[in-house]
Amino acid sequence: xxxTYRIGILGATGAVGEELITLLQxxxxxxxxxxxxxxxxxxGKQLVFDDQSVTVQSVSAEVLKGLDLVFASxxxxxxxxxxxxxxxxxxxxxxxxxxxxxxxxxxLVVPEVNPEDVVQHCGIIANPNCTTILxxxxxxxxxxxxxxxxxxxxxxxxxxxxxxxxxxEVKVQxxxxxxxxxxxxxxxxxxxxxxxFLHNSPMDxxxxxxxxxxxxxxxxxxxGEPSLALTATCVRVPVLRAHSEAINLEFAAPFAPDKAREIxxxxxxxxxxxxxxxxYFPMPxxxxxxxxxxxxxxxxxxxxxxxxxxxxxxxxxxxxxxxxAVQIAELLMARGLL
Amino acid sequence: xxxTYRIGILGATGAVGEELITLLQxxxxxxxxxxxxxxxxxxGKQLVFDDQSVTVQSVSAEVLKGLDLVFASxxxxxxxxxxxxxxxxxxxxxxxxxxxxxxxxxxLVVPEVNPEDVVQHCGIIANPNCTTILxxxxxxxxxxxxxxxxxxxxxxxxxxxxxxxxxxEVKVQxxxxxxxxxxxxxxxxxxxxxxxFLHNSPMDxxxxxxxxxxxxxxxxxxxGEPSLALTATCVRVPVLRAHSEAINLEFAAPFAPDKAREIxxxxxxxxxxxxxxxxYFPMPxxxxxxxxxxxxxxxxxxxxxxxxxxxxxxxxxxxxxxxxAVQIAELLMARGLL
Numbered sequence: 001x002x003x004t005y006r007i008g009i010l011g012a013t014g015a016v017g018e019e020l021i022t023l024l025q026x027x028x029x030x031x032x033x034x035x036x037x038x039x040x041x042x043x044g045k046q047l048v049f050d051d052q053s054v055t056v057q058s059v060s061a062e063v064l065k066g067l068d069l070v071f072a073s074x075x076x077x078x079x080x081x082x083x084x085x086x087x088x089x090x091x092x093x094x095x096x097x098x099x100x101x102x103x104x105x106x107x108l109v110v111p112e113v114n115p116e117d118v119v120q121h122c123g124i125i126a127n128p129n130c131t132t133i134l135x136x137x138x139x140x141x142x143x144x145x146x147x148x149x150x151x152x153x154x155x156x157x158x159x160x161x162x163x164x165x166x167x168x169e170v171k172v173q174x175x176x177x178x179x180x181x182x183x184x185x186x187x188x189x190x191x192x193x194x195x196x197f198l199h200n201s202p203m204d205x206x207x208x209x210x211x212x213x214x215x216x217x218x219x220x221x222x223x224g225e226p227s228l229a230l231t232a233t234c235v236r237v238p239v240l241r242a243h244s245e246a247i248n249l250e251f252a253a254p255f256a257p258d259k260a261r262e263i264x265x266x267x268x269x270x271x272x273x274x275x276x277x278x279x280y281f282p283m284p285x286x287x288x289x290x291x292x293x294x295x296x297x298x299x300x301x302x303x304x305x306x307x308x309x310x311x312x313x314x315x316x317x318x319x320x321x322x323x324x325a326v327q328i329a330e331l332l333m334a335r336g337l338l
Numbered sequence: 339x340x341x342t343y344r345i346g347i348l349g350a351t352g353a354v355g356e357e358l359i360t361l362l363q364x365x366x367x368x369x370x371x372x373x374x375x376x377x378x379x380x381x382g383k384q385l386v387f388d389d390q391s392v393t394v395q396s397v398s399a400e401v402l403k404g405l406d407l408v409f410a411s412x413x414x415x416x417x418x419x420x421x422x423x424x425x426x427x428x429x430x431x432x433x434x435x436x437x438x439x440x441x442x443x444x445x446l447v448v449p450e451v452n453p454e455d456v457v458q459h460c461g462i463i464a465n466p467n468c469t470t471i472l473x474x475x476x477x478x479x480x481x482x483x484x485x486x487x488x489x490x491x492x493x494x495x496x497x498x499x500x501x502x503x504x505x506x507e508v509k510v511q512x513x514x515x516x517x518x519x520x521x522x523x524x525x526x527x528x529x530x531x532x533x534x535f536l537h538n539s540p541m542d543x544x545x546x547x548x549x550x551x552x553x554x555x556x557x558x559x560x561x562g563e564p565s566l567a568l569t570a571t572c573v574r575v576p577v578l579r580a581h582s583e584a585i586n587l588e589f590a591a592p593f594a595p596d597k598a599r600e601i602x603x604x605x606x607x608x609x610x611x612x613x614x615x616x617x618y619f620p621m622p623x624x625x626x627x628x629x630x631x632x633x634x635x636x637x638x639x640x641x642x643x644x645x646x647x648x649x650x651x652x653x654x655x656x657x658x659x660x661x662x663a664v665q666i667a668e669l670l671m672a673r674g675l676l
Binding site for chain 1: 488489490492494508509512513516527528529531532533534535536538540541544545546547554567568569571573575576577578582584586595614617619621622623635636637638639640641642645647649
């Protein structure tokens with residue numbers, strides 16, 4: 001008989017939480033019991049799993065008892081408060097927040113890139129930042145062929161990265177502007193409809209924002225290249241739920257675009273989307289709801305002999321968050337670690 | 339008595355044409371006569387200049403006679419057909435199309451960057467591509483302090499770059515999506531509302547599109563650096579009329595961000611918009627309708643000792659097109675060349 005698991009989802013009512021529920025169902029994850037957990041505020045809400053209504057429970061030490069696996073996507077403070085308790089109770093925790101990502105004891109895993117890192121954990125495994133996951137899926141196979149020396153990334157990040165309320169707000173703002181009114185700003189720091197702004201995560205003295213530094217630090221950790229040179233500019237754009245990235249790569253040696261294309265055509269988690277005749281390349285609208293990272297427009301960098309430029313789009317809530325977390329759980333199962 | 343000029347605007351009914359009319363008025367350009375010219379289709383239309391109604395005339399050799407200055411913004415084919423005739427009739431032509439930009443006999447001018455180039459012309463002076471103008475205004479003052487060795491640019495280009503009909507279409511698309519319908523596509527190649535796509539100008543065998551190659555070639559010509567290393571990824575985003583650009587610069591030597599900031603604070607055509615505490619930087623909504631290029635988020639590139647990252651926004655129709663053209667005319671006047 002196939003082993004089944006008692007699973008908890010912390011932050012079940014959020015955008016990523018709901019996608020986790022959908023994915024566990026879609027991918028027929030072997031579930032013995034599913035506990036949907038949230039803050040006091042959302043407790044009591046009914047969600048549907050496998051055609052059955054499940055009541056969302058308020059998180060407590062009691063309700064974390066007896067779980068095999070906990071997915072957390074309720075922010076860093078909630079993870080820091082409850083995951084050590086869940087782990088002490090015997091669960092493995094896969095954390096979507098940034099709380100533990102740079103902890104040297106905690107593996108930071110993109111299953112297509114560094115599956116072997118999943119082995120060495122102390123109960124918590126971290127799910128990387130969304131833009132970082134999407135980029136790593138696309139560049140790691142190239143890095144394996146010829147080492148990457150430097151990355152310049154510019155992102156085009158959707159509203160979903162700021163949560164379900166931001167997604168709703170950008171639509172309300174768009175309607176206001178279309179009606180000739182001023183857009184209201186509550187969740188987002190500035191109007192996003194028909195506008196865009198630099199990612200508003202906190203800045204440090206370097207002039208980089210936290211989102212950009214996550215890309216730098218997490219990419220280094222995932223790729224196992226602690227001194228990889230990387231700079232990023234992270235931008236929020238009026239798109240609902242898929243992120244896009246323009247990536248410039250410098251390699252240790254020239255990299256023929258056709259060779260890169262061939263590698264990416266067979267790379268796990270990647271879908272090559274390139275039709276130069278039709279000017280058809282990855283678009284966020286088409287990446288939405290899809291599992292793979294769409295990659296295209298691979299070209300020899302005109303400014304550097306050893307450079308390549310490429311473009312990608314990926315669903316921020318799926319591969320950028322929930323799907324990657326479920327894949328980590330599947331990886332643990334496949335290796336007999338769960 | 340101050341000299342006044344007989345001026346023609348070819349493409350007067352387009353987005354850039356209308357902005358030219360507004361700017362000539364705003365800046366009190368000394369006009370003796372203003373002829374608004376267009377294709378047969380728009381002829382007869384009434385436009386307002388200085389509180390007077392002006393009838394748009396169909397362009398012909400006859401109507402180009404006796405003009406001192408012609409602004410052209412009706413596309414490359416129209417410029418190629420009519421500007422040589424206007425010049426033969428004694429006018430100086432300032433061309434917004436890409437028809438003559440790379441012609442070695444034709445100066446390509448951003449008044450803040452290479453005003454001296456305006457002197458050597460054979461009747462036609464070219465106005466550069468919009469993204470190129472905005473970038474050059476921001477980077478040329480830095481290049482004068484320490485030479486730039488390489489540029490990696492990613493753009494966030496508004497609908498206005500595809501014309502007034504594209505601006506209208508993105509709004510109609512947004513309304514359709516908000517109403518739960520499918521967005522219609524007529525002017526733009528793909529839905530742009532709540533989406534984005536790589537710039538759809540024709541591609542050459544290099545994998546770059548024409549818009550990107552314009553940035554490469556025109557920047558080299560304007561900056562007088564024929565072998566400047568530059569790569570660009572040009573992206574159309576659902577913003578109405580201001581372009582944004584994430585620019586990574588490598589210099590010949592380290593460039594302190596504070597030094598760059600100080601130079602840009604005093605650079606012509608630049609407005610420094612930087613408040614790291616409030617996370618407030620240039621946004622297209624705020625660049626709209628403004629003359630200067632808004633520049634900010636200047637930071638030491640984490641990936642390169644001699645690198646700087648910066649971010650800019652500029653009104654695509656104003657400094658990206660009409661304003662730059664009017665400034666070229668003002669430059670000709672100031673130098674007694676008109």
